[in-house]
Amino acid sequence: LDEAEAGFKMITKMVPGNPLAFNNLAQTQFQKGALTAALEACEGALACDPGNRTALANKIIILNDIPNQVAVSYLQNLELFVTTQHIPVPEGFSSSATFNDALFAEVDAEPDRFSEKGQAQERQTRNIMLEPGPAVRAYSNAMNNAVRHYMDELHDDPAHPFLAGRPDTWRLEAWGTFTQQVSSGEDTHIHPDAWLSGVYYPRLPAAVQNQADTDGYLEIGRAPNHMAQRIVPKLKVVRPEMGLLVLFPSYFYHRVLPFKSPETRMSVAFDAVPI
Ligand SMILES: [Fe+2]
Structure with missing residues (x-):
């Protein structure tokens, strides 16, 4: 996971406008338990593409474990949406x-x-x-x-x-x-x-x-x-x-x-x- 993280990090720097590397980085960091870093990577993806569906889905998963249920319900409002x-x-x-x-x-x-x-x-x-x-x-x-x-x-x-x-x-x-x-x-x-x-x-x-x-x-x-x-x-x-x-x-x-x-x-x- 450390190697994958380093690799994706490098790609986010080489291709800064590409949400894909940020999304992969977020998933890897989440798997490692590095939740704050994973959340930051999601924000990186959303900065490239504000409605990026994979980034939003990742963000909800990470926020759940932080835990920040208010932020989860805001993004994933099950009653309303x-x-x-x-x-x-x-x-x-x-x-x-x-x-x-x-x-x-x-x-x-x-x-x-x-x-x-x-x-x-x-x-x-x-x-x-x-x-x-x-x-x-x-x-x-x-x-x-x-x-x-x-x-x-x-x-x-x-x-x-x-x-x-x-x-x-x-x-x-x-x-x-x-x-x-x-x-x-x-x-x-x-x-x-x-x-x-x-x-x-x-x-x-x-x-x-x-x-x-x-x-x-x-x-x-x-x-x-x-x-x-x-x-x-x-x-x-x-x-x-x-x-x-x-x-x-x-x-x-x-x-x-x-x-x-x-x-x-x-x-x-x-x-x-x-x-
Ligand atoms: Fe489906």
Whole structure:
């Protein structure tokens, strides 16, 4: 770790405008337990790129362990920035169920994102916005409306990197994920290219919808395995429902909690990527 730290430090000096080296430095210093230095490296990345999603995500993880929960809640306000809603029945569809079935069928017919099938227990499609059919077009209209509404509801705070970073224009990238099993080893991730991310559930197994446990729920706020936290962070767990849309900032770490079912859990997620 010392060697990695020295290497990344050198790169931040050689290429001072590049947030990547600062982000790598922050992660290395965090792993070493050098929290103040790690926080400084995050600030270095944010000075290069004020809305840098990886830097914001790292900063939250580091602040949690310092600990500075006030600063964590400011950046990762789970109550305010994670929203759930049932979308209105799109025009041209008689009910939410009809729309969900049509969306399932259209997205299911999409080619896979990865040409090689790996060890993954899930199937993920390519970007469904490339050749959208009627249900995907209705989905994208609904998502764009939801993004616009989400933005309008946010308060103004020029000092807040997420609030101040609201894009004027964006493009939607969306994909379907089909799975009957998520193992307990499933790590968390962020979507570094996007401002806002969302996940919509057209079809869910009974095992995911039941309220007795959190199998197959969406968990937000846990750091990835390579940045193990010393203090348990505040988390938000959302129970998926058919027709539910969950929106959250793309720099919030998230994952699907473990579950196993003979039925398919299908989500259609999207990124609003600033352009
Ligand atoms: Fe995701």
